[in-house]
Amino acid sequence: MPEMVETSALEVRGVSVTFGGIAALQGVNLDVRPGEVTGLIGPNGAGKTTLFNVISGLQRPDSGEVLLDGRDVTKLGTNRRARLGLARTFQRLELFGSLSARDNVQVGLDARRDKGDLTAQGLLHRVGVSADADRQVSTLPTGEARLVELARALAIDPKLILLDEPCSGLDDNETHLLGNLLRELADEGRGVLLVEHDMSIVLTICDRIFVLDFGELIASGTPAEIRRDPRVQAAYLGTAPDPSEPEA
Amino acid sequence: MTTFLTFTVIGIVSGAVYAIVATGLVVTYTTTGVFNFAHGAVAMFAAFSYWQMTQSWGWNSLLALVVVLFIEAPLLALFVEETYMRRLYGATVVRSLMVSLGLLLILVGLAQAIWPAEQRSLPEFFAGHTVSLFNVVITYHQVIVVIVAILIAIGLRIYLRQVRSGIAMRAVVDDPDLLAMAGASPRRVARSGWILGFFLAALAGILISPELQVQGLDINFLTLLVVNGYAAAIVGRLRNLPWTFAGGIALGLAEAYATGYLPGHIPVNLVSEISVLTPVVFLFVALLVVPSSRLRAVGRLTVATPPRVASLVESIRGSVLFVAIAVGATFVLGGSMIGSVTQGLALGIVALSLILVTGYAGQVSLCQLTFMGIGAFVMSKVASGGASWWGLIIGVLVCAAVGAIVSLPALRLQGLYLALATLAFAQAAYYGFFSNISFIPQGGAVPVGRLSIPGISTSGDKAYMVFVAVAFVLCAIGVLAIRRSVWGRRLVALNDSPAAFATLGMSPQLSKMLVFAASAALAGIGGVLYAGQPLALNANDVQMFASLELVLFVTIFGIRTVTGAALGGLAAALLPLASSHLPWWGTGLTGVAAGVGISLMANVPDGVLGVPWLVRNVRIPGISPRRAPSIEAVQGA
Numbered sequence: 019m020p021e022m023v024e025t026s027a028l029e030v031r032g033v034s035v036t037f038g039g040i041a042a043l044q045g046v047n048l049d050v051r052p053g054e055v056t057g058l059i060g061p062n063g064a065g066k067t068t069l070f071n072v073i074s075g076l077q078r079p080d081s082g083e084v085l086l087d088g089r090d091v092t093k094l095g096t097n098r099r100a101r102l103g104l105a106r107t108f109q110r111l112e113l114f115g116s117l118s119a120r121d122n123v124q125v126g127l128d129a130r131r132d133k134g135d136l137t138a139q140g141l142l143h144r145v146g147v148s149a150d151a152d153r154q155v156s157t158l159p160t161g162e163a164r165l166v167e168l169a170r171a172l173a174i175d176p177k178l179i180l181l182d183e184p185c186s187g188l189d190d191n192e193t194h195l196l197g198n199l200l201r202e203l204a205d206e207g208r209g210v211l212l213v214e215h216d217m218s219i220v221l222t223i224c225d226r227i228f229v230l231d232f233g234e235l236i237a238s239g240t241p242a243e244i245r246r247d248p249r250v251q252a253a254y255l256g257t258a259p260d261p262s263e264p265e266a
Numbered sequence: 267m268t269t270f271l272t273f274t275v276i277g278i279v280s281g282a283v284y285a286i287v288a289t290g291l292v293v294t295y296t297t298t299g300v301f302n303f304a305h306g307a308v309a310m311f312a313a314f315s316y317w318q319m320t321q322s323w324g325w326n327s328l329l330a331l332v333v334v335l336f337i338e339a340p341l342l343a344l345f346v347e348e349t350y351m352r353r354l355y356g357a358t359v360v361r362s363l364m365v366s367l368g369l370l371l372i373l374v375g376l377a378q379a380i381w382p383a384e385q386r387s388l389p390e391f392f393a394g395h396t397v398s399l400f401n402v403v404i405t406y407h408q409v410i411v412v413i414v415a416i417l418i419a420i421g422l423r424i425y426l427r428q429v430r431s432g433i434a435m436r437a438v439v440d441d442p443d444l445l446a447m448a449g450a451s452p453r454r455v456a457r458s459g460w461i462l463g464f465f466l467a468a469l470a471g472i473l474i475s476p477e478l479q480v481q482g483l484d485i486n487f488l489t490l491l492v493v494n495g496y497a498a499a500i501v502g503r504l505r506n507l508p509w510t511f512a513g514g515i516a517l518g519l520a521e522a523y524a525t526g527y528l529p530g531h532i533p534v535n536l537v538s539e540i541s542v543l544t545p546v547v548f549l550f551v552a553l554l555v556v557p558s559s560r561l562r563a564v565g566r567l568t569v570a571t572p573p574r575v576a577s578l579v580e581s582i583r584g585s586v587l588f589v590a591i592a593v594g595a596t597f598v599l600g601g602s603m604i605g606s607v608t609q610g611l612a613l614g615i616v617a618l619s620l621i622l623v624t625g626y627a628g629q630v631s632l633c634q635l636t637f638m639g640i641g642a643f644v645m646s647k648v649a650s651g652g653a654s655w656w657g658l659i660i661g662v663l664v665c666a667a668v669g670a671i672v673s674l675p676a677l678r679l680q681g682l683y684l685a686l687a688t689l690a691f692a693q694a695a696y697y698g699f700f701s702n703i704s705f706i707p708q709g710g711a712v713p714v715g716r717l718s719i720p721g722i723s724t725s726g727d728k729a730y731m732v733f734v735a736v737a738f739v740l741c742a743i744g745v746l747a748i749r750r751s752v753w754g755r756r757l758v759a760l761n762d763s764p765a766a767f768a769t770l771g772m773s774p775q776l777s778k779m780l781v782f783a784a785s786a787a788l789a790g791i792g793g794v795l796y797a798g799q800p801l802a803l804n805a806n807d808v809q810m811f812a813s814l815e816l817v818l819f820v821t822i823f824g825i826r827t828v829t830g831a832a833l834g835g836l837a838a839a840l841l842p843l844a845s846s847h848l849p850w851w852g853t854g855l856t857g858v859a860a861g862v863g864i865s866l867m868a869n870v871p872d873g874v875l876g877v878p879w880l881v882r883n884v885r886i887p888g889i890s891p892r893r894a895p896s897i898e899a900v901q902g903a
């Protein structure tokens with residue numbers, strides 16, 4: 019039987035970005051498969067958000083390619099990529115601050131050409147903020163505002179969704195619920211790429227994890243592999259002593 | 267050959283002044299984030315002060331130079347920074363533009379009041395001394411201008427690279443966080459930015475004034491030096507000083523050669539306007555070659571609650587009341603007031619177009635009165651001096667098309683560029699078209715009739731006033747309906763976060779162009795009704811300054827509400843009437859009023875009408891209930 023070659027929902031090939039001589043990303047390769055939650059971790063300043071910007075078309079890479087569903091989109095604008103099924107949230111929130119939560123999501127729904135059966139209220143309910151649907155989003159607490167952004171991203175019924183630190187501002191229970199939601203999204207066949215500093219959730223819900231450090235990909239693999247990887251421990255967990263090394 | 271060299275010298279000299287102007291603009295913009303539209307007005311004010319000291323009071327010119335450049339300009343800069351510019355750091359493009367436009371109007375208004383119109387001129391430095399180079403006679407003054415410009419360029423380079431405070435200024439541009447870490451105070455850097463900017467503006471004003479042999483010292487001309495300045499600065503993408511400098515020289519040369527070589531080939535009427543038109547053409551060409559800016563995720567959130575949008579029922583109820591008041595007013599008001607109020611209502615429709623494009627979509631347009639003029643002009647042509655509904659339809663379509671074309675080169679760029687392009691367009695349209703006798707005959711007016719509905723005559727002024735009031739409320743109901751629609755929500759979203767807007771699959775450029783075209787069309791309707799009142803389109807009514815004043819009045823009353831539009835339009839029409847009844851200082855009143863209003867507005871984003879809201883929502887620390895930190899606090903944006 020011939021092997022099935024499944025196209026990745028997202029493929030990043032050799033992406034490099036420099037800011038005024040400082041390399042934010044250096045030849046990064048990464049892929050996200052449909053139906054999986056993929057983690058992207060790394061210390062502050064590792065280049066995770068920059069990579070998200072490259073993928074979503076907000077940052078032009080110096081070199082490298084971005085493929086969505088096997089199609090090269092490196093030259094396409096942000097809105098064209100969204101039309102191909104890419105959605106994202108922002109680490110520093112980019113909500114439509116003067117609109118209500120419901121209207122934020124509605125703008126996303128209205129942007130679609132094919133009207134599905136999704137409603138703004140339904141999406142807000144799904145992420146768990148339906149009670150505050152009519153509040154102006156700039157008055158919402160951060161955690162809730164992040165969830166509204168997620169609901170808005172889901173409004174375009176994305177095939178691939180990029181989440182930049184969605185759990186910051188959430189309490190443990192909310193984080194847990196969000197984790198379940200992300201798994202559900204993957205189970206619906208979407209690709210999910212998750213940037214998150216909360217390691218417990220990353221290690222629990224991700225199928226695979228990529229690790230960035232100083233703009234370079236230093237490891238990738240299953241949560242179990244990543245947990246064991248000495249370079250990851252050194253670069254990311256930092257304090258974790260390597261058991262194989264005798265103490266000084 | 268000698269002719270060529272002569273024009274080259276002229277070009278380099280004026281280019282050197284433009285380079286100084288542009289450098290000042292860029293220094294202030296990069297260090298403070300505020301694009302100072304009043305830069306030319308500062309140059310103007312300094313030149314007039316210098317004239318006052320040397321020509322009127324007979325001071326020694328060196329003393330006057332020192333006083334103007336090293337005392338007056340820095341003090342003015344500090345005053346302006348302290349009183350309101352400092353509240354703008356990190357503010358939206360709309361707000362910071364409005365405030366600097368307000369400053370422009372204040373300075374122009376003050377100058378008009380202090381120096382009533384008369385012929386004034388400044389002598390050249392070392393007048394009468396010349397040198398000759400390749401048979402071209404060059405005055406000492408010209409040599410001095412070029413040397414000063416070169417010294418400025420070198421001096422700035424050393425300052426920004428070697429002097430501590432200069433390095434701090436550069437750091438602001440490259441990385442504000444880094445600056446804070448290095449322990450330099452951003453406020454101090456911003457102050458230096460303003461002082462340096464004002465100093466350079468003053469210097470440019472004093473250097474260029476003696477060269478203005480034809481018009482002499484002219485308030486408008488000097489104020490509009492800023493247009494040349496930013497045309498040059500765009501070559502440096504508003505950041506890069508060497509390129510900005512090169513842009514200034516290139517603009518000077520382009521202007522000189524255009525004056526020297528074009529006359530044989532273009533209509534003679536345009537030639538006299540070349541000095542005004544060149545920078546505009548230059549600006550549009552520069553805009554076309556500037557690489558498009560990427561959308562940026564900035565993490566800024568609108569915090570001010572937008573005014574509530576009236577429902578259809580409410581807007582109809584309000585409209586009935588409005589028209590009733592208008593009808594009542596026709597019984598009370600006298601003849602000339604009827605005319606002014608009618609024009610105020612028509613300006614209100616133009617103001618509604620600003621609500622759409624600036625209030626909702628956050629795109630600053632400074633040429634709405636130009637569209638007003640175009641609408642009225644098309645009506646005049648189509649209906650041959652009368653009025654017809656076809657004329658209105660065609661006028662609206664032409665306005666929309668022109669609006670789309672004007673906005674096109676700037677749409678790929680950040681909001682500021684659109685504002686600059688529209689200002690330049692307003693300039694070009696006035697000097698190249700409306701004040702041009704080939705299009706609008708001597709006397710500056712074309713006949714325009716009054717629209718009417720079958721069975722109802724609008725030939726009486728009172729009837730026409732009610733007619734325009736009805737037209738206003740219909741337009742207002744329409745604008746509110748747009749705001750409530752899918753498209754209106756989209757415009758607000760675009761304003762709040764262009765980056766997020768694009769990540770939902772919508773094109774920010776396309777949306778901006780559509781709203782710009784729609785607002786141009788609406789302004790065209792206002793224009794047809796406006797010109798219908800005096801039965802003519804007067805070229806003077808569509809000057810760029812008039813557009814600025816309207817924008818500012820609407821901003822003062824609230825650029826996100828239709829009530830703000832009504833009051834703004836009325837104020838723009840009635841204030842000149844008031845000032846004409848005042849003594850000499852009344853001339854500048856409109857500008858000063860608008861400017862002072864704007865400086866208050868710096869604290870109140872929603873204008874006067876927003877104040878009650880503001881008061882209700884003030885939170886007193888320690889007393890008001892504590893809540894989970896809002897997004898703004900967490901992001902520290």
Ligand SMILES: Nc1ncnc2c1ncn2[C@@H]1O[C@H](COP(=O)(O)OP(=O)(O)OP(=O)(O)O)[C@@H](O)[C@H]1O
Nearest residue numbers: 037038042060061062063064065066067068069109
């Ligand atoms: N627009 C920019 N201009 C200059 N430097 C930038 C820009 N954006 C990011 N950088 C730099 O690039 C590097 C990577 O930043 P990035 O925001 O991608 O990191 P990150 O992994 O998302 O960090 P965090 O975990 O703090 O969010 C950092 O050194 C940052 O200072």
Ligand SMILES: [Mg+2]
Nearest residue numbers: 066067068109
């Ligand atoms: Mg980040």
